[in-house]
Amino acid sequence: MGARHLTDEKIAEIKQLRAECWMYADIAEKVGVHEQTVGKVCRSEPALEATVEQLAEWQAKQKGRKSAYLKAYYLEHKQELNQKNKEYRLTHSDQCAGYSARRRARIRGATWDEPVSREEVFALQDGVCYLCGAQCTQDNWHMDHVIPLSKGGEHRYTNLAVTCPGCNLSKQAKLLEEIEA
Numbered sequence: 511m512g513a514r515h516l517t518d519e520k521i522a523e524i525k526q527l528r529a530e531c532w533m534y535a536d537i538a539e540k541v542g543v544h545e546q547t548v549g550k551v552c553r554s555e556p557a558l559e560a561t562v563e564q565l566a567e568w569q570a571k572q573k574g575r576k577s578a579y580l581k582a583y584y585l586e587h588k589q590e591l592n593q594k595n596k597e598y599r600l601t602h603s604d605q606c607a608g609y610s611a612r613r614r615a616r617i618r619g620a621t622w623d624e625p626v627s628r629e630e631v632f633a634l635q636d637g638v639c640y641l642c643g644a645q646c647t648q649d650n651w652h653m654d655h656v657i658p659l660s661k662g663g664e665h666r667y668t669n670l671a672v673t674c675p676g677c678n679l680s681k682q683a684k685l686l687e688e689i690e691a
């Protein structure tokens with residue numbers, strides 16, 4: 511079922527709950543729609559053209575959010591998570607987004623004079639997608655360059671953000687369209 515079958519009231523309700531940091535599944539249950547529909551509504555107006563300033567604003571806003579429980583979780587399980595990530599990187603080096611982001615950064619000669627850790631990027635944003643506001647989990651998120659490396663963006667914290675896989679892929683698709691256009 512597409513988002514276009516929804517009434518304006520329901521769409522507004524979904525967006526309101528999303529702004530309050532509800533999980534898609536919980537919104538779906540409360541509003542009485544399919545979880546995928548919630549995702550569609552929430553992603554229908556992502557700020558794909560976000561600037562570094564917008565990201566800084568977003569990160570500052572996130573700091574005060576209730577979902578800080580994730581940060582607490584991260585701090586509490588830091589060693590365990592870092593160890594897990596290290597092991598994951600060793601066994602999945604090619605698929606690891608952090609690895610390939612660094613590799614891409616190097617290839618394109620981007621500036622990255624500070625070591626960047628995926629865990630830190632995740633913690634900085636409480637694991638919330640900066641494009642649609644979805645709560646990501648530690649094992650299912652993408653690290654995104656807000657200003658793409660291909661457009662001169664830097665591989666550093668001020669230009670790195672958490673995205674859900676859906677937003678990241680649609681942003682990549684959009685960039686590809688621009689390149690091909």
Ligand SMILES: [Zn+2]
Nearest residue numbers: 639642674677
């Ligand atoms: Zn997203």
